[in-house]
Amino acid sequence: MEQKLFVYNTLTRKKEEFKPLNPGHVGMYVCGPTVYSDVHLGNCRTFISFDLIFRYLLHLGYKVRYVRNITDAGHLEGDADEGEDKVSKKAKIAQLEPMEIVQKYTVDFHNVMQIFNSLPPSIEPTATGHIIEQIELVKAILAKGYAYEVDGSVYFDVEKYNQTQDYGILNGRNLEDMLNNTRSLGGQNEKHGKLDFALWIKAKPEHLMKWPSPWGLGFPGWHLECSAMSNKYLGQQFDIHGGGIDLMPTHHTNEIAQNVACCGKNPASYWLHTNMLTTNGQKMSKSLGNSFLPHELFLGTHPLLKKGYSPMTVRFFFMQASYRSTVDFSNEAIEAAEIFYKKLSEAAKKLITLQQAAITNVDDDTDKAINGYCDDCYTGMNDNFNSPKTLEALSNLSKWVNSYASSTRNSGEITAQTFERMKKTYNDFFFDVLGLKTEDGDNADTDELMQLVIKLRNEAKQNKDYATSDKIREGLKNIGFQLNDNKQGTTDWVRI
């Protein structure tokens, strides 16, 4: 079946048919994490959403080059060139090298992504690995007259750019409106205009990560890396650029300005943005105490959570909403997702061994309905990756699978061809497209066994036999069990 995929493009503010620049090939860039602290759940949702998109494009047969960067330098505390570099600040507090911070949180990020069963991107470039490319880009923008240097820093001249281009093309706002709504921020005495942003920032003597450049020792502005790296790996123009909606007004707006200034082209045909997470209807934020880290959610250790939820339940929970909708966390909502996930997961397990009995009498209505549900799996995803619609179709298929697998089956028979199509569609969407896995149920025996292992490990720790306690912890992790260490010792565990 020839599939027509439609995507919502933030740039045009409408749903459009997806037509890649080179037929059969897709170039996709997604802004990755700044690796200075534990990845928060909102970020996880963004990357899981783009994992779904990546997986569906692969399923449709596209050859996809998916680039997701790691920001390991240049991201200041404020998005408008104010405050300290996030990685450097953390390094100073922890008395570590910035690259130790980067290494720790990059490894942690990869682990979390793997726990959520997200595929790695095709290329994962780092900002510090592309300083030369970024300097070249600054030089090109300077040469085109859209930037200026002040005392070792280089700024992008937004007002000049807007004379011939539309700076607010992505967020749909005009320059005057943006100027009126912008506070005066860092580097303001050097900037010609309030909206100007740094391409290159002069490093103060105490700044930890700095590089020589034609303008002296400094470091790149945060927005620059994505322009430089997308350009390098995907070319001046590619198909999809994605990220969280919070990146759209400033980071992505500035990325487009940089690319147009240097190369005369908006880099991406389709700009896709994921929405935010809320808790009980309120925006998730550290200061409100209503945001949780992935492991708090798995172990149920956050005060707002009644219990822990498996990574696949959380992934499923995200899939129950379109990536463009907000997702609201509540115990009731995620418990409902857990039940729904288990239902679809049980059907996936049954399907592995389900064999069709000899067909005696094909029921046309059932046969037609099953084919319709298989089509619906595609209809959902083709409609801007609408995973809830696809889950509904899988749910309809699962009812038939359960009925057919039970001895008291009350569904009509289907043709061998429909049976095979149903099996393949269910497997393709549950495992490959939605990226779900089945989980083996943990029974009381497993918990008893784990409590025994935890007790032995606690004893090893009390005897200061840390080699053994580490060995137990790592060994368990390798086979999919994570222990929850807290002040009282270790009391709990979770499957990862």
Ligand SMILES: [Zn+2]
């Ligand atoms: Zn970016």
